Every structure is written in C-alpha cells, then in structure tokens.
Amino acid sequence: MxxxxxxxxHKTAPLDLRERLALDEAAALRLSQAxxxxxxxxxxxxxxxxxxxxxxxxxxxxxxxxxxxxxxxARHAGVEPRELEPSLYSYxxxxxxxxxxxxxxxxxSMVVGEAQIVAQLKAAYQLxxxxxxxxxxxxxxxxxxxxxxxxxxxxxxxxxxxxxxxSAAVELAEQVFGRLRDHTVLIIGAGETSELTxxxxxxxxxxxxxxxxxxxxxSRELARxxxxxxxxxxxxxxxxxxxxIVISSTSAPHYVLTRETVERAFKRRRHRPMFLIDIAVPxxxxxxxxxxxxxxxxxxxxxxxxxxxxxxxxxKEAQLAERIVAQExxxxxDWLRSLEVVPTIATLREAVEDIRxxxxxxxxxxxxxxxxxQRAQVEMLTSSIVNKILHVPTVKMKEVAGRDQCYLYVDAxxxxxDLDDGDDDGRPxxxxxxxxxxxxxxxxxxxxxEESGGTLxxxxxxxxxxx
Amino acid sequence: MEQTSVILLWLAYLxxxxxxxxxxxxxxxxxxxxxxxxSVVVAVGLLAQTAGLFLRGVEAGxxxxxxxxxxxxxxxxxxxxxxYVLQWFTKLKAVGLYVMPVVLVLLTVALVAYDPPAGLxxxxxxxxxxxxxxxMLVAIGCLYVAGGAAIIYLIEERLLRRRRTGGVLGRLPxxxxxxxxxxxxxxxxxxxxxxxxxxxxxxxxTFRVQGWATDPMVLLSAAAWAxxxxxxxxxxxxxxxxxxxxxxxxxxxxxxxxxxxAAVPYLSGFHTFGA
Numbered sequence: 001m002x003x004x005x006x007x008x009x010h011k012t013a014p015l016d017l018r019e020r021l022a023l024d025e026a027a028a029l030r031l032s033q034a035x036x037x038x039x040x041x042x043x044x045x046x047x048x049x050x051x052x053x054x055x056x057x058x059x060x061x062x063x064x065x066x067x068x069x070x071x072x073x074a075r076h077a078g079v080e081p082r083e084l085e086p087s088l089y090s091y092x093x094x095x096x097x098x099x100x101x102x103x104x105x106x107x108x109s110m111v112v113g114e115a116q117i118v119a120q121l122k123a124a125y126q127l128x129x130x131x132x133x134x135x136x137x138x139x140x141x142x143x144x145x146x147x148x149x150x151x152x153x154x155x156x157x158x159x160x161x162x163x164x165x166x167s168a169a170v171e172l173a174e175q176v177f178g179r180l181r182d183h184t185v186l187i188i189g190a191g192e193t194s195e196l197t198x199x200x201x202x203x204x205x206x207x208x209x210x211x212x213x214x215x216x217x218x219s220r221e222l223a224r225x226x227x228x229x230x231x232x233x234x235x236x237x238x239x240x241x242x243x244x245i246v247i248s249s250t251s252a253p254h255y256v257l258t259r260e261t262v263e264r265a266f267k268r269r270r271h272r273p274m275f276l277i278d279i280a281v282p283x284x285x286x287x288x289x290x291x292x293x294x295x296x297x298x299x300x301x302x303x304x305x306x307x308x309x310x311x312x313x314x315x316k317e318a319q320l321a322e323r324i325v326a327q328e329x330x331x332x333x334d335w336l337r338s339l340e341v342v343p344t345i346a347t348l349r350e351a352v353e354d355i356r357x358x359x360x361x362x363x364x365x366x367x368x369x370x371x372x373x374q375r376a377q378v379e380m381l382t383s384s385i386v387n388k389i390l391h392v393p394t395v396k397m398k399e400v401a402g403r404d405q406c407y408l409y410v411d412a413x414x415x416x417x418d419l420d421d422g423d424d425d426g427r428p429x430x431x432x433x434x435x436x437x438x439x440x441x442x443x444x445x446x447x448x449x450e451e452s453g454g455t456l457x458x459x460x461x462x463x464x465x466x467x
Numbered sequence: 468m469e470q471t472s473v474i475l476l477w478l479a480y481l482x483x484x485x486x487x488x489x490x491x492x493x494x495x496x497x498x499x500x501x502x503x504x505x506s507v508v509v510a511v512g513l514l515a516q517t518a519g520l521f522l523r524g525v526e527a528g529x530x531x532x533x534x535x536x537x538x539x540x541x542x543x544x545x546x547x548x549x550x551y552v553l554q555w556f557t558k559l560k561a562v563g564l565y566v567m568p569v570v571l572v573l574l575t576v577a578l579v580a581y582d583p584p585a586g587l588x589x590x591x592x593x594x595x596x597x598x599x600x601x602x603m604l605v606a607i608g609c610l611y612v613a614g615g616a617a618i619i620y621l622i623e624e625r626l627l628r629r630r631r632t633g634g635v636l637g638r639l640p641x642x643x644x645x646x647x648x649x650x651x652x653x654x655x656x657x658x659x660x661x662x663x664x665x666x667x668x669x670x671x672x673t674f675r676v677q678g679w680a681t682d683p684m685v686l687l688s689a690a691a692w693a694x695x696x697x698x699x700x701x702x703x704x705x706x707x708x709x710x711x712x713x714x715x716x717x718x719x720x721x722x723x724x725x726x727x728x729a730a731v732p733y734l735s736g737f738h739t740f741g742a
Contacts, residue, residue: 160497161637172632175623178641270705273642293708296627306632313633 001042001339001407002062003097003141006069006090007054010110013087020077023048025127031055031072032133040068042405043138045128047103049120051110056100058137062092097141097332101325104149106158113158113314118149136411137339141332148328155324158317161310166197168306169277169298170204173245176275176296184208186243188236188257189250190222193279197247198226210239214250240265246276248284259288262295277303338420341401344410345394347419356386468526469584475519476540480574482512483547487567494564494638505563506554513547520544527584532600539577541600542727543570545608553612553652562640562648565615595670603663607723609656610695613649614720617713620645624710646709649716650702657695664688684730691722 008021023031023046032044032055041057048054053073059065070088074081091099102108106117125142128134134142153159162168177183185201187194190213198209209228212235213219219230231239240246240261250256257276266274278285278299290297338344360367360382367375393413400406414420486508493501520540524531531537550566619639626636640648671679679685698715701707707715 168632171637172627174641175627175636175639176642178643272705273709290628293710298630302630305630309633 001058001060002092004057004059004062004065004090004092005054005096005099006066006088007052008087009052012089017087021053021073023053027076029127029131031076032128033131034072035068036133038068040065043135044133045125045138045142047121047124066090094329098325098329100145101148101328104145105152105321105325107318107321111163112318115159118146122146136408144332148325152321152324156317156320158314158321161313163307163311163314165193165303165307166200168303169197170200172298173275176273177244179205181205182207183244184210184242185245185247186210186212186239188212188248188284189280190218191249191279194247194249195222195226202226210243212236237261237265241268244274249279250284252284253282255286256284258286259292262289262292266292339407339410341397341406341410344413345397348413348417349390351417351419352386352390356382468522472519472522472526475515479512479516479519482508482515483567483570486512487571490564490567509547509563513551516544523584530597530600534582535580536577536582539573541604542607543573545604546570546611549608549612565619566612569611569615593670595666599663599666599670602659602666606656606659606663609652610719610723613652613656613716616645616648617716620709620713642709649712653695653698653716657699660692660695664692684726687722687726687730691719694719694722
C-alpha cells in the first residue's frame with residue numbers, strides 16, 4: 001500500500017487550468033468517493049485551493065491510482081486526459097508524504113510562509129473525514145501533517161515578516177502607532193492594493209476608514225466594501241487633519257498631496273505622527289512630504305524593498321523547515337511500517353507469550369510441589385491454550401494480508417491488544433535498526449473525527465463486501 | 468548587618484543581570500513569556516535591593532544617601548521603581564531591556580566605589596535634607612527613564628527615515644509607545660524635581676549657605692528644570708514634533724548626568740559630603 005498524490009499547482013499549471021480544476025466541497029467529495037467506489041483507493045482526500053488541486057490516495061497500486069486520479073480530474077475539468085498529463089505531477093510513498101508535509105508547511109506555496117494553507121488543508125481533511133473517505137491511515141497522516149504545519153510555524157520564523165505590500169504597510173504603521181485602535185486611515189483613490197491594505201488595517205483594529213475619490217460614486221462603493229465612510233475629494237486637506245494613515249493610489253498624473261498641504265494639516269493636528277503610503281505610479285504624494293516633521297512617507301519602491309528583504313529571510317527559514325519535514329517523514333514511516341501484517345503477528349504472539357510466562361512465574365511457589373514431569377505438562381498445556389486462541393486470528397490476518405483493508409485489521413489488533421506501547425523490542429530486527437524517532441502518542445481521543453470511528457466504519461464496509 | 472546588606476545588593480545586581488539576559492532572549496526570539504519572566508525577576512531584585520538599602524540605613528542609623536556608593540544604589544533603585552510603576556500603569560512592554568543596562572552600570576559604579584557606612588556630617592542632620600534627597604531620587608529615576616526612551620525614539624525614527632526596516636526595527640517598541648513613555652515619565656518627574664529643588668533652596672536659605680545661588684550645580688539643575696518644563700509645555704500644546712520632544716529629553720538627561728558625575732564631585736562648592 002502506498003500514499004499517492006496526484007495534482008496540479010501554480011508551479012505546473014496556468015491559471016485557467018487551475019480555475020477549471022478548482023473543486024468546491026461537493027465536487028471534492030464526489031471525486032474522492034468515486035475513486036473509493038471504483039476500488040482504486042482505500043482512502044482519499046481532495047485538496048483544492050486557488051493555487052492547487054490535489055488528490056491524496058491510499059492505494060495498493062500507485063500507478064493505477066494515479067491514472068484513475070488523472071481520469072477523474074480531466075473529466076471534472078472537461079479536458080482530455082492527455083491535455084492534463086503534462087501539468088499533472090504525482091508522487092508516491094515517501095515522496096507523497098513529504099509533499100503533503102511541504103504543502104502544509106507552506107513550503108510549496110506561491111508565497112512561502114503564508115498561513116492559510118493549514119486551515120485549507122484542515123477543511124479538506126474534515127470534509128473527507130465527515131464524508132467517510134478517510135480511515136486509519138489518512139486520519140493519522142493528515143492530523144500529523146497539520147501538526148507539522150504548526151511545528152514549522154512555531155519553530156521557524158517562516159511566516160514572521162510580511163511579504164506582501166499591503167501587510168508590509170500595516171506592519172510599518174504599527175511600528176509608528178503601536179496599536180491601531182483609535183486611529184483613522186484615509187484612502188485616496190480606489191485601487192486594489194489600497195483596498196487590500198484597508199482591509200488589513202481593519203483586521204488590525206483600526207477604527208475609522210475615510211475614502212476619497214474623484215467620483216463620489218466610486219468612493220461610496222469602496223467605503224461600503226471596507227466598512228468606511230466616503231468623503232468629498234475636494235475636502236482632502238481638511239480630512240488630512242484627522243488622518244493618521246494615508247494610502248494613496250490614484251491614477252492622477254500629478255501630486256495629489258503636496259508638502260504645503262501636509263504641513264498645513266500638521267499645524268492643526270498638533271504633530272501627532274502621520275504615516276503616508278504612496279502606491280501609485282506615477283506618484284501621488286510629493287516626496288518632499290517625508291521631510292515634514294512627524295510625517296513618514298513610504299512609496300511603492302520602499303515597500304517593495306521591505307517585501308524583498310523579508311522574502312529573502314523566509315527563504316533562509318525555509319531550509320530549517322525542510323529539515324523538520326524530513327524528521328517528521330521518518331516518524332510517520334515508522335508508524336506506517338507497523339501496519340504490516342507479519343510484524344504485527346509476531347508482536348501479538350510475543351505479547352501473549354509474555355502474559356503466559358509471567359502468570360506461570362507468579363504461580364511459581366505453588367507449582368513447586370509438582371514433579372518435573374507435571375511441570376512440563378503445565379507448560380505444554382498453557383502453551384497450547386495460547387496457540388489455540390491465537391490460531392484463528394493469525395490465520396485470518398494472513399488471509400487478509402494481501403487485501404486492501406488489511407491495515408484496518410492490523411490497526412484493530414494493535415489497538416485491542418495495546419501493542420503500540422513500548423513495543424520497541426517487539427519489532428522485527430530490521431525496524432529496530434532504524435533511527436529512533438520520538439514517536440507521538442497515539443490519540444484515539446474525542447476529536448471531531450475519531451480514528452476508531454473511521455476504523456469501525458470501514459470494517460463494517462468490508463464485512464458487507466464479503467458477505 | 469553591613470555584610471547582609473552588601474550580600475542583598477549583590478543579589479539584586481545578579482538578578483538584574485539575569486533579567487537583562489531574559490529580556491535579551493525575549494528580544495531575539497520575540498516570545499511574550501520572556502518579558503513576563505523578566506519583570507518577575509526584576510521585582511525580586513527590587514525587593515532584595517530595597518531590603519539591602521534598608522539594612523544599610525539601619526546600620527548607619529540614617530537615611531542611606533551619603534557618598535557615591537549609597538547614592539548610586541539609591542538612583543538605580545529609583546530607576547527600577549519608576550520603570551516598574553510606569554510599566555504597570557501604561558502597559559508598556561519590552562522596555563525593560565533598555566532600563567536594565569542603565570541600572571547595571573549604576574550598580575557597577577556603586578559596587579566598585581564601596582565604602583563602609585559612616586556617621587552623618589552635622590550639616591546633613593536635618594529632616595528637610597532627607598526630604599530633598601528622596602524627592603530628588605524619584606525625579607532622577609523618572610527623568611533617566613524618559614531620557615533612555617528618547618534615545619531609542621531617535622534611533623528608531625532614524626531607522627524609519629532611512630528605510631532600514633529589516634532587523635532590529637521590528638523589535639523596538641513603537642514610536643507612539645516611546646513618545647508616551649517620555650511624556651509620562653517627564654510628567655511624573657518634573658513635579659518631584661521642582662519639589663526637590665524647592666526643598667534644597669529652603670534648606671540653603673535657612674542655614675544661610677554662602678553663594679548657593681551661583682553654584683554650578685544649582686545653575687545646571689535650573690537649566691534642566693527649564694528644559695523639562697519646555698518639553699511638557701510643548702508636548703501639551705502640540706507644537707513640537709516627537710523628535711523635538713526626544714531631543715529635549717536627551718538634553719535633560721545629559722544635564723542630569725553632568726550634574727551627577729561632573730558637577731557634584733568636582734565643580735560644586737557644596738554637596739560634596741561623602742566622597
């Protein structure tokens with residue numbers, strides 16, 4: 001069995017193909033379920049964001065699974081499979097798992113270090129889980145992936161400094177004003193970046209948003225969208241008095257604000273500082289404004305520079321993150337290997353044999369009256385009871401060993417007999433030779449989607465299949 | 468008792484150094500716990516220092532303000548106290564990092580210049596002298612804090628103007644925070660400075676000290692007082708930029724340092740009691 005991923009992303013596909021392949025919730029679920037129904041995969045999660053569409057599958061045959069994924073994706077997009085082929089990437093095994101971890105750590109994102117992907121992945125997994133498309137392996141794998149994402153965020157500074165113009169502007173504003181509550185922002189012109197910045201500022205607690213545009217209609221429209229108030233463009237000088245942050249992005253060929261206007265405003269605003277952002281080309285704000293005391297003017301180049309430097313920082317942090325991904329991959333692999341039938345049988349036998357031996361030892365005193373022959377008989381009797389009890393489970397497990405659902409049995413046995421606790425010496429030797437990773441405690445807790453719940457669901461399914 | 472006092476003050480010294488290290492960790496890792504932990508360590512240090520000062524006073528049988536050792540420990544004590552109170556009321560975070568080095572320098576000077584407690588010169592046996600000293604200490608504590616904040620303000624302002632946005636800038640307190648700190652600390656310090664100076668004048672008049680009004684130290688103090696008054700007035704009326712206010716606070720700080728480290732030991736006709 002392999003973890004397989006097949007999909008497209010901003011690195012392999014142009015925007016229009018990504019648009020066609022975007023999956024809404026219903027489509028994501030439909031696609032996953034179709035793959036399960038056809039028997040190409042045992043578990044499936046579909047992840048769709050604006051930059052990628054990916055199918056994660058737990059499948060026996062990785063090539064067949066990839067082919068099935070390709071067919072389904074092509075059908076959804078309404079293109080021929082061979083048209084999709086060049087944009088489609090796929091990995092299986094370690095490659096797929098580390099890809100998943102890199103995605104959750106936002107190492108594969110368009111903007112390295114962006115924070116949304118964790119929530120998006122969580123939603124995709126939750127959807128698949130609620131739709132009954134995941135079981136033991138993916139429940140564990142995806143939750144692990146979310147934790148990897150969290151670990152990367154806390155242990156590296158990958159998402160620390162802003163790498164977009166609007167968030168860099170907000171950070172600088174905070175450097176000047178501290179908390180943004182009780183401050184006012186004045187937006188001049190209705191560009192996309194200024195709207196984005198206003199939204200950012202609002203999220204950071206800014207109170208009042210004023211919008212000024214040459215046409216009052218446009219400013220009303222923008223004001224409605226960002227939750228501000230529209231003001232007359234002609235009264236700009238007046239509103240400047242109450243504005244702490246000014247964002248300008250008009251298409252005017254000349255300066256909208258001159259040094260004199262700002263100086264006049266400063267006389268009335270009693271020298272509270274003012275932070276001005278000019279994102280227009282050609283510039284809206286007279287560069288001389290930066291020389292006014294307590295006025296800080298940053299133009300688009302200054303902000304780009306900030307962004308560039310921060311992006312560079314992030315790339316350095318990304319290398320640290322890659323190391324974390326590699327570590328976590330090893331720990332997941334340890335667990336996946338434990339899902340194989342033969343080692344599990346061996347562990348189970350050892351565990352039961354341990355119980356037998358310790359019970360005999362406990363009775364040691366009382367057995368001392370017995371003769372050697374009698375003691376040998378007790379030994380044999382207990383051994384044969386153990387063997388008889390273990391016979392059927394062993395045979396059944398060997399029977400399912402080749403089947404898709406075998407790992408569900410393995411997981412059930414491991415859970416029922418508590419084989420995962422301190423099982424280091426119970427493992428086959430080739431595993432003991434593996435580098436020991438700190439294994440995370442198993443959680444069968446009361447989270448929204450329980451591993452045990454998933455297991456039962458699927459065991460029932462296999463039951464009906466076989467009936 | 469003298470020994471206990473010294474041990475306690477050393478303990479305070481080490482605790483402040485530890486707090487400084489914790490604040491540094493907070494600065495580089497940007498973790499909130501570091502600032503909280505640092506504050507707690509400073510609080511323990513402050514308690515130790517208070518106890519040490521108290522024992523020193525008991526041993527000498529008077530308020531411990533005589534000589535370089537005692538006055539330095541007292542000034543450091545006042546700075547820590549003022550910072551702590553201000554942080555409590557204004558919810559200023561991450562300023563401890565800048566206060567601790569100042570305190571450590573003051574205490575280092577004190578511990579190097581250690582002298583055993585001695586009796587009091589007859590001139591200083593007066594209640595108004597004690598009032599004068601206590602009030603002055605609070606004033607000095609406040610105004611040192613204001614001066615420190617002003618220095619950071621000027622550095623940060625320059626970084627912003629030169630677009631040095633990487634590195635250290637994101638870790639400094641915001642300009643608004645510093646501006647508030649300068650204002651509040653001066654607002655608190657100026658009345659105490661006024662009272663302290665008044666107490667000094669009363670004392671000089673009552674004892675008919677010769678030529679006190681032309682003493683360099685008194686003149687410098689008057690200058691510092693005027694600077695701080697101008698700062699408050701300008702800030703309240705809103706005439707002055709953050710930069711101007713900061714420069715005034717730095718100027719005041721320089722005057723205070725000159726008074727303490729040059730005027731008192733070398734220039735002044737009086738005020739040189741313990742040394």
